[in-house]
Amino acid sequence: xxxxxxxxxxxxxxxxxxxxxxxxxxxxxxxxxxxxxxxxxxxxxxxxxxxxxxxxxxxxxxxxxxxxxxxxxxxxxxxxxxxxxxxxxxxxxxxxxxxxxxxxxxxxxxxxxxxxxxxxxxxxxxxxxxxxxxxxxxxxxxxxxxxxxxxxxxxxxxxxxxxxxxxxxxxxxxxxxxxxxxxxxxxxxxxxxxxxxx
Numbered sequence: 671x672x673x674x675x676x677x678x679x680x681x682x683x684x685x686x687x688x689x690x691x692x693x694x695x696x697x698x699x700x701x702x703x704x705x706x707x708x709x710x711x712x713x714x715x716x717x718x719x720x721x722x723x724x725x726x727x728x729x730x731x732x733x734x735x736x737x738x739x740x741x742x743x744x745x746x747x748x749x750x751x752x753x754x755x756x757x758x759x760x761x762x763x764x765x766x767x768x769x770x771x772x773x774x775x776x777x778x779x780x781x782x783x784x785x786x787x788x789x790x791x792x793x794x795x796x797x798x799x800x801x802x803x804x805x806x807x808x809x810x811x812x813x814x815x816x817x818x819x820x821x822x823x824x825x826x827x828x829x830x831x832x833x834x835x836x837x838x839x840x841x842x843x844x845x846x847x848x849x850x851x852x853x854x855x856x857x858x859x860x861x862x863x864x865x866x867x868x
Contacts, residue, residue, distance in 0.1 A: 679810060680721025683828035688726055692836045695726035699736060707736050711748060713792040714806035718828050722796075732798035751793040751801060751816050752784075755860060758819035759783040764863055766856065790856040800824055800831065803854040811854060814861070821857070821864045 688695050699707070704724065708714050715723070727737060734747055758764035760780050765772040769786045773779045793801035793814065801814045813831035815824040825831025 676717030676810070677721040680718035680723075680828055681725045683718070683832050684722045684725035686829060687728060687832045687836060690832070690836045693733065694729045696729050696737070698724040698726045700724070703737060710741070711744065713748070713794060713804035715794060716802055716805050716811060718810060719794065719796070719802045722828055728797070734795045734797075747795045748792065750795075750799070751857075752787045752790075754816055754818045754821070755787060756780055756783055758860075758863075762819060764819070764860075766859060791854050793857065796828070796831065797835070800835070802828070803857065805854070814857065819864055821861045823861070 684695075684698075687693065701724070704715065704720055723736065727733075729735065734744060736744070755764065760776055765779065765783070766786065769782065773782050792804040793816070794804045796802055796813055799815055799817050801816055803811050805811070810827045812823040813825040813828065815822050825834050
């Protein structure tokens with residue numbers, strides 16, 4: 671079932687981005703195109719992300735070209751968050767408590783982490799190294815900025831992200847205003863670890 675608030679939130683973020691005039695926007699992705707992307711890459715867009723892309727497809731440096739982009743490049747973008755975790759496992763002794771006892775050898779630890787990462791929520795690029803979780807039916811997740819093992823929230827939802835990234839007006843009356851709390855399992859723990867390490 672489609673969440674109407676999520677659709678409104680994503681559409682509002684897309685209209686704000688268009689109004690700011692800081693990026694070129696092509697016609698939005700059709701339902702058929704969105705479903706094709708999800709099938710091709712094995713994830714489901716969150717409702718607000720899906721609505722954002724259906725209103726208009728941002729284009730230019732940093733934006734994933736979901737319509738005509740190379741499958742190799744898009745897959746690389748989708749894999750980057752997990753690669754950051756694997757780097758942290760290999761180089762900074764990260765190990766999630768739910769994964770049990772960390773293997774003694776680095777190679778075994780990375781292999782074990784890779785297997786565990788297959789079950790964590792997929793992150794989907796919004797732009798460059800900014801990501802939203804792929805959770806069908808979910809809305810209003812914070813946009814996460816991920817560079818290797820470093821992760822920070824970069825907007826409490828898509829609207830706030832557009833304002834922060836592209837200089838939109840800050841609206842203190844906006845619903846959900848306040849501290850950014852990561853709501854996605856595993857990534858919230860990795861954020862805590864990344865901030866503690868940093």
